[in-house]
Amino acid sequence: MLLLAGLAIAGLTLVPLGYVLWTTAELGPSEARDFLWRPRIGELLWNTVRLLVAGVAASTVLGVAGAWVVERTDLAGRGWWHGLLCAPLAVPAFVNGYGWVSTTHAVQSFPGAVMVVTLSYYPLVYLPTVAALRRLDPAVEEVATSLGRSGWSVFTRVTLPAISPAVLGGALLVGLHLLAEYGALQLLNYPTLTTAILQQYATVFNGPEATLLALVLVTFCLLLLGLELLLRGHRRRARVGSGVSGRPHRIRLGRFRIPVIAALTALALWALAVPIGALLRWLVRGTSTSVDVGELTSAIWTTLGLAFAGGVAATAVAVPVVWLAVRHRGLLTTAIERSVYTASAMPGIVIALALVTVSIRVVPSLYQTVAVLLLGYTILYLPRAVVSVRSTFELVPPGLEEVARNLGCTGPAVARRVTLPLVLPGLTAATALVALAVATELTATLLLAPLGTDTLATRFWSDASSIAYGSAAPYGLALVVLSIPSTWLLGRLSLGDGK
Numbered sequence: 001m002l003l004l005a006g007l008a009i010a011g012l013t014l015v016p017l018g019y020v021l022w023t024t025a026e027l028g029p030s031e032a033r034d035f036l037w038r039p040r041i042g043e044l045l046w047n048t049v050r051l052l053v054a055g056v057a058a059s060t061v062l063g064v065a066g067a068w069v070v071e072r073t074d075l076a077g078r079g080w081w082h083g084l085l086c087a088p089l090a091v092p093a094f095v096n097g098y099g100w101v102s103t104t105h106a107v108q109s110f111p112g113a114v115m116v117v118t119l120s121y122y123p124l125v126y127l128p129t130v131a132a133l134r135r136l137d138p139a140v141e142e143v144a145t146s147l148g149r150s151g152w153s154v155f156t157r158v159t160l161p162a163i164s165p166a167v168l169g170g171a172l173l174v175g176l177h178l179l180a181e182y183g184a185l186q187l188l189n190y191p192t193l194t195t196a197i198l199q200q201y202a203t204v205f206n207g208p209e210a211t212l213l214a215l216v217l218v219t220f221c222l223l224l225l226g227l228e229l230l231l232r233g234h235r236r237r238a239r240v241g242s243g244v245s246g247r248p249h250r251i252r253l254g255r256f257r258i259p260v261i262a263a264l265t266a267l268a269l270w271a272l273a274v275p276i277g278a279l280l281r282w283l284v285r286g287t288s289t290s291v292d293v294g295e296l297t298s299a300i301w302t303t304l305g306l307a308f309a310g311g312v313a314a315t316a317v318a319v320p321v322v323w324l325a326v327r328h329r330g331l332l333t334t335a336i337e338r339s340v341y342t343a344s345a346m347p348g349i350v351i352a353l354a355l356v357t358v359s360i361r362v363v364p365s366l367y368q369t370v371a372v373l374l375l376g377y378t379i380l381y382l383p384r385a386v387v388s389v390r391s392t393f394e395l396v397p398p399g400l401e402e403v404a405r406n407l408g409c410t411g412p413a414v415a416r417r418v419t420l421p422l423v424l425p426g427l428t429a430a431t432a433l434v435a436l437a438v439a440t441e442l443t444a445t446l447l448l449a450p451l452g453t454d455t456l457a458t459r460f461w462s463d464a465s466s467i468a469y470g471s472a473a474p475y476g477l478a479l480v481v482l483s484i485p486s487t488w489l490l491g492r493l494s495l496g497d498g499k
Helices: 002-013 015-024 031-034 039-072 078-090 093-101 112-120 123-135 138-146 151-180 184-186 195-204 208-231 256-287 295-328 331-339 346-364 370-393 398-405 411-424 424-440 443-448 456-465 469-496
Strands: none
Touching: 002 015, 002 331, 002 370, 015 208, 015 346, 031 208, 039 078, 039 112, 039 123, 039 151, 039 195, 039 208, 039 256, 078 123, 078 256, 078 469, 093 112, 093 184, 093 256, 093 456, 093 469, 112 123, 112 151, 112 184, 112 256, 123 151, 123 370, 123 469, 151 195, 151 208, 151 370, 184 195, 195 208, 195 346, 208 331, 208 346, 256 469, 295 331, 295 370, 295 424, 295 456, 295 469, 346 370, 346 443, 370 424, 370 443, 398 424, 411 424, 424 469, 443 456, 456 469
């Protein structure tokens, strides 16, 4: 039954890929080759690749370094710094781009694009890394230190390998988000394959050239998945017991204290003060500012409802996928888990067009309904849920489930009474993480939402893209405020019960 559920989920998530392959087949081999060999496509490929490499590298370094400073040094006010390092999750990437572009046009460049996406996405690495450091048995590091290893040697040879699944999972999410990022890069005037796909669809709706570019993005996605799987390996990391009781050894910052605090302060100012300050400035001084309280309230309630429903749906679908991948390791279960990532590398408009085509041809009554919209959210953000649930699930000892079965519990009873309570923090984190993404989704919402449905993200984008910064500000601020509870919850869950 579990395997059938996994296969059904894999089939569902592969619908957009099937649509891309089917639409691209309309082009002959020579046409496809001629299109991809254009100089403009080469420029887009170069922009996409260098942004992907630089953005993932910078986000990983920033996320891991921040987590290590908070969890393994004697930094004063660690709780406050943890909150500030998590806070950028509450500021969507396109709001961040809006804040920087409306402040200075100097960011409309490659370095500016790397900076904005890094400030927006490094928490996806930071949060799971903090959680992994909290769960790591401090005795492991203490033994290495007692054997004469330096602090850097302990980190690279003991700590980093132990927390690598969390780091790699976060880096994978960053890479997938960068492949599909549209709003921020469009505002920053930085062309990539994704922005070109949206422009191509605007010119020729449902054109095969656009889906051919989407197929290139899928290729990048498969390369990322293979690399992450290779680096992760097959080592089991669950342990029985809670490890040695006690606090981890805190490294004294000494003369590095002031530079570290200065760096953290600069990071908080760049990631939070600039976009939020821009929103407040345009709200107060923007000549286009006009707040319709009724429309704003309606958009808030719609955003909240869709975010909650999308978070619950994606998390529920992620559970059987993770269960198969962790408890029944094999080629088939690995393929099922890997399949859920393919759609997340595509722009939302490609996912939306695939679902529109299928719904019209198979179940016309579902066209432009909330059900199809939630299905689109689930396909888009299932990887977020899978990474969050898996990071917790891998630490549940299989022996506990075996003991429960030996005591007479059936499979469903073991899941309900033993496994699910232990992975509840991961389920909650997955729901919050997906809800954050749903609240800020643009392109799929514009195409799939029922007529007359407006969210904060779509209203913000409508005004910001037409340079009506003052009119966009209220919706952007409301989006940030609504994202704060989920961000706070994610921050608290990443700390867990650690000391």
